[in-house]
Amino acid sequence: MPTVESLSAIPPGRTVVAKKHPLEQALGVKFKDKELLNVALTHGSYLNENPGADAEDNERLEFLGDAVLGMVIGDEFFNRYPAWTEGHLTQARSLLVRDDTLAIVADRLEMGRHLTMGKGEEAGGGRSRASNRAGAFEALVGALFLDQGFETAQKLVLKVMGHELSTIGSRLAVKNPKSVLQEAMQKGGKSTPTYSIVSVTGKDPNREWTAEVYVDGKVMGRGKGPKKAIAEQAAATEALKSLEQ
Numbered sequence: 001m002p003t004v005e006s007l008s009a010i011p012p013g014r015t016v017v018a019k020k021h022p023l024e025q026a027l028g029v030k031f032k033d034k035e036l037l038n039v040a041l042t043h044g045s046y047l048n049e050n051p052g053a054d055a056e057d058n059e060r061l062e063f064l065g066d067a068v069l070g071m072v073i074g075d076e077f078f079n080r081y082p083a084w085t086e087g088h089l090t091q092a093r094s095l096l097v098r099d100d101t102l103a104i105v106a107d108r109l110e111m112g113r114h115l116t117m118g119k120g121e122e123a124g125g126g127r128s129r130a131s132n133r134a135g136a137f138e139a140l141v142g143a144l145f146l147d148q149g150f151e152t153a154q155k156l157v158l159k160v161m162g163h164e165l166s167t168i169g170s171r172l173a174v175k176n177p178k179s180v181l182q183e184a185m186q187k188g189g190k191s192t193p194t195y196s197i198v199s200v201t202g203k204d205p206n207r208e209w210t211a212e213v214y215v216d217g218k219v220m221g222r223g224k225g226p227k228k229a230i231a232e233q234a235a236a237t238e239a240l241k242s243l244e245q
Contacts, residue, residue: 029144029152041111041139070093094244109160181193197228
């Protein structure tokens with residue numbers, strides 16, 4: 001990774017964070033390593049158009065930030081909602097770490113306008129693309145984790161996602177795992193999930209149903225329950241967990 005001292009070698013056109021950045025002011029943090037913030041704000045398209053640039057894109061930081069976000073949100077929900085089942089916890093976390101939710105958070109920080117990207121990506125609406133804004137926020141979390149540790153990154157996430165964390169209960173009230181999975185598949189250009197009951201054992205009131213959910217002919221999850229609908233919801237929850245992983 002380039003050092004701050006080497007930033008003068010970066011070609012014109014790339015946004016370089018040297019002094020205090022508006023994002024640092026908005027977040028109330030100051031990066032020790034400014035280059036981590038540079039990387040978090042650099043979209044891969046910039047390097048595609050500038051292959052000789054002494055720079056790194058934010059994809060690795062995005063990967064790391066995604067893991068940190070999952071840990072922070074999972075820990076917060078586990079402690080805040082002790083009555084929630086594993087299914088509720090998984091569903092709630094899935095709702096918060098998806099691109100459209102994270103893009104809204106990124107918009108509050110005006111991250112889109114701070115991104116460094118290729119001219120082609122920008123001309124194609126790259127600054128307004130939800131995946132780019134969400135990815136930049138994840139990269140920012142990853143960068144702060146590397147710069148100042150988990151506790152600081154955790155405080156950042158809880159601060160900027162406070163609204164989403166406090167209103168997730170009302171969102172869960174109108175959504176079930178099957179709906180969340182269907183939305184995720186539609187967003188990813190996949191086919192609508194289908195369900196199949198693969199076995200029914202026992203007799204009422206101890207009957208147990210086993211369901212599988214398929215997407216494009218592939219088994220995405222399996223679940224069990226005392227009713228068909230519950231088994232299908234359990235299968236959808238398992239599919240959502242596999243998607244996160």
